[in-house]
Amino acid sequence: MSGNGPADDYEAWTKSNLIARVRHLENQLEQSGRLGELADAVKPAKAGRDMDPSKYSTRFIALKLAYLGKNYGGFEFQASGNLPSIEEELWKALTRARLIFPDDNKVVKFDCCDYSKCGRTDRGVSAFGQVIALRVRSNRPRRDQGEPLEGKPFDHVDDELCYPRLLNRLLPQDIRVLAWCPWLPADFSARFSCRERQYRYFFTQPAFAPLPASLQGPAKSSRVKTGWLDIAAMRDAARRFQGEHDFRNFCKLDAAKQITNFCRRIFEADIVQVQDDGSTLPYLQDADFAPPGTRAADGTRLHIFYFHVRGSAFLWHQIRHMVAILFLVGQGLEQPSIVSELLNVKRHGQKPNYTMADHVPLVLWDCVFSGDRHDDDEGPGKDSLDWIYIGDDKMKSKFGKFGLVDDIWGLWRQHKMDEVLANQLLRQVSGPSRARDEAKHALPSAGTTAAGVRVFEGGNSGRYEGRYVAVMDKKLLQTVEEQNDKYAKRKGYANAQDMWTRRVMDRARLEEACAQSSRQGEEGEGGEGGEGGEGGEGGEGGGVATQLNCMV
Structure with a gap:
């Protein structure tokens, strides 16, 4: 790896490239000190043969991606990020496969390929239906080359590069391309052409390890047993999100964007149970742990639910704020009507300073593109993009050796073994006491009485509060207008x-x-015509305007 000295733009380099550069320079210093003048006689490594992009045609395609976001700093590339981003891994795969031809492979800059993305998931958030659009190298004959000599017309699927398989060989195991679309409108944008985005936020029932009745202390006014969630109440609250509302009390404000319109339309919002989730915890069938009215057959089963929401667009951290309120309702700390109250911005123009839900269980489930008008409230519309999924052309690419299913199976089994071992450990620890009389040595002041209220926020354990403060009694943030004015004044x-x-x-x-x-x-004037050739800067100017x- 060789650099150009001060001309290198290290600010835009990826973390892995910076590390490789440092190691390269350290190696050079070590060799220089060890060999002295002989170091100059070392024959430099032969540069790899690169492809000439002018010899290939291109095509404008869309890719549907899936990734587990726990190990990444978000979808969008940030040069200063401590964790790699999904875009960084995509960039490395695209450049290694010679599907795009930037001026510098080390600098993540997608303006070379008409790139757009549907969603910008935050740190730790996963996606199973993320969509990007970009222009890539193609097998299609160039116009000056005509059709193949045999006269057989070019098949845009069978004769084209299989972009998902090509990229999946180069991507990390927890990032996969599921499908591609070869036919896109010329003005297609993965961001602005998307009609609907679907999210799912997963959680367990019970939310955290429930206490036995003997350790819960005096009965509380809430009818929800500690650790368990009232799914019916959560479902009631979730459905109040449906329709067009002002969600300023359900998002995090970025004053730099100077947003004034917080109205978004939610097509559907509900609490759904995951079928065949598989985990069993025998101790939950004990009447001391199970909530009142739970059948014994259900008590051994740890159920998985998710908050399902469909909408045209969402504000920053909107889903996590919505889920946080649903969890408060599920624990009996708030009534379902709290959703209606917070949506009434005429009465509540200042957002209460409550904590949003954890990021890991959130998944961008799908992005839908539809050219047909239909009633969004009646259900998801059909995606107008003609996706070619892995396995549609060759089944072995899906189920065979090195196929996508076999690949994902390895990833699933790795995490499943973690779950199995943790499950067995929990079953052993939660078994009946063998040495002491629990009733005799009970700590009746434990739980909510001594440690305060335990609030579930979607993470692996609840957060204790000394005394629960209702959402409407929490400290109020400044209004949107006040925060926007404050930012503007800081900018002069x-x-x-x-x-x-x-x-x-x-x-x-x-x-x-x-x-x-x-x-x-x-006008074609000589000197000014030369300036007109600086289309790159003109393009950047257009970007500034945008x-x-x-x-x-």
Whole structure:
């Protein structure tokens, strides 16, 4: 690996490339000190033969991705991130496979391939239906080459590169390409052409290890036994999200974006039980642990549920805020009506400062693209993209050796063994006491009485509070308008309205400058024609205009 000295843009390098660079330089220093002048006589490694992109055609495709996000710092690449991102791993696979041809493979910069993404999942969040669109190298004959000599027309699936298999060989095991779409409209955008996004947030029932009745202390007013969730109440609360509402009290505000419209439409919201989840915990059938009215047959079973939500678009951390409120309802700490109260922004214009739910159980389940109008409230619409899934062309690519199922099976079994061992340990520890009389040595002040209320937030254990404070009694944050004005003043503007007005004026001047430059280029004057050739900067200017448009 060789660098260009000060010209290298280390800020944009990936973490793995920076580490490789440091090791390379350390190795050079070591060799220089050990060999001295002889180091100059070492024959440099032969550079690998690269592909000439001008010899290949390209095509605009979409890829459907699945990934487990626990080990990643989010989907979007960030040069300063401590953890690798999904985009970073995609970039390395795309460049190694020579599917895209950037100026510098070390710098993650997708502007070379008409790239767009549907969702930007945060750190730790998984996705089973993420979609990206980009222009890649193709097997399709170039127009100047015509059809193959045999006269057989080019088949856009059978004769094309199998992009999922090609990329899956290079991606980490917990990131996989599930399908690709070879036919996209010219103006397709994975972000703006998406009509519906579906999320699922998974949780267990019980939410955390329940205490026996002898350790719970005096009965509380809540009818929900500690550790268990009232699914019916959660379902009631979840369905109140349906429809078009202002969700400013169910998101985290980024004042830098100066958002003023928080209205989003939720097509469907419900609590759904996962079938055949498989885990059993025999001690839960004991009447001392089970909630009242639970059948003995169900008591051994740890059930898995998920919050299912479909919508056109979502605000930052909106799902995790919605789930946090549902968990409070499920524990009997809040009534289902709390959802309706928080959605009433005329009455509650300031968001209470409550904690959002954990990030790991959240999954971007699917992204739907539909060109047909239909009633979104009646159910998910049919995806208008013609996806080619792994196995549609050759079954062995799905079930055979090195197939996708065999690949995912290995990943599943690895995690399943972790679950099995933890399950067996829990069964052994939670077994009946063999030495002491539990009733005689009980600690009646334990649990909610001594340690406070235990609040479930979606993670592996609950959080104890000395005394539960109702959501509506919590400290209120500043209004959206106050936070936007505060940010604008830090940037030197009078207020948010002043910043918005001046940015609109800046955008108008920029568009006029771009139009004037375009007119000059069309006149074909020598010197100015040369400037017109700097289309890259013109493209970046357009990007600035787009960015300003997003910001205002």
